[in-house]
Amino acid sequence: MRELQAILGVSRSMIAGLVAAGFVTPSRGPRNAYRFTFQDVVLLRTALQLRAARIAPRKIVAALARLSESLPDELPLSGIRVSAVGNDVAVRTGPAQWDAVTGQLLLDFEVAEIKGDVVFLDTQPTRKNLAREAEEWYDLGEQLRTSDAGGAERAYKKAIELSPQPFYAAYVDLGALLCEMEARCEDALRVFDEALSHFPKDAVLHFNRAIAFEELGRFEDAERSYQRCLELDPSYADAHHNLAMLLEKRGDPQGLVRHLNAYRRLTT
Structure with a gap:
């Protein structure tokens, strides 16, 4: 209720x-x-x-x-x-x-x-009507996200399909949702790649893409995506933190210290 x-x-x-x-x-x-x-x-x-x-x-x-x-x-x-x-x-x-x-x-x-x-x-259908309908589908996706992941996925996809212009928030939330679902990180990567074709200089998309690569064990690709995120936004604290942890796994202690220090400077 x-x-x-x-x-x-x-x-x-x-x-x-x-x-x-x-x-x-x-x-x-x-x-x-x-x-x-x-x-x-x-x-x-x-x-x-x-x-x-x-x-x-x-x-x-x-x-x-x-x-x-x-x-x-x-x-x-x-x-x-x-x-x-x-x-x-x-x-x-x-x-x-x-x-x-x-x-x-x-x-x-x-x-x-x-x-x-x-x-x-x-x-x-007019451009205005399509935009409004896309927003409605996106809102439904947000409502279903915690209770019906499959329904939320379909709603986000419908919002992207109907929107007369690239729907940034729907791409971000759909990709994140898929990454949270078991064995769907490959699908999430496809969503982020499509989104980056519209928003190539968006740090958040590169960050989320790096997380998907990490989940798939593609650490070299993940490192490149974190680096690209930080090129676009050097103040992205979470990217510094995640990259530091990744570099530790990859046997790069200097990289670990550099990005961990950057994370601490940004968060204290």
């Missing part, structure tokens, strides 16, 4: 009210504590958004009941978007859009009447 409150940004009583109203049916864990699935989180977040859009509670319950049947066990790469269209609830999964209550497919445009004329509103 505490994790869900943090994700949704609402009070415990509001979540309890949504559960009591039948929006979701969570299971029970130790000490009778609620246990919410990924689908529950999506449905509760959607319920809050639809309530804010003044959709009738009965219609929300009917829409979410149908939606819960179609939600996958894992986060879909195509994404799921639920929105209020007038008094109705529309669901978009990938290129398709359908009415959440009836299941009827909806046309991929809206019709508005302006001064007696029918106007078709262009809904092609």
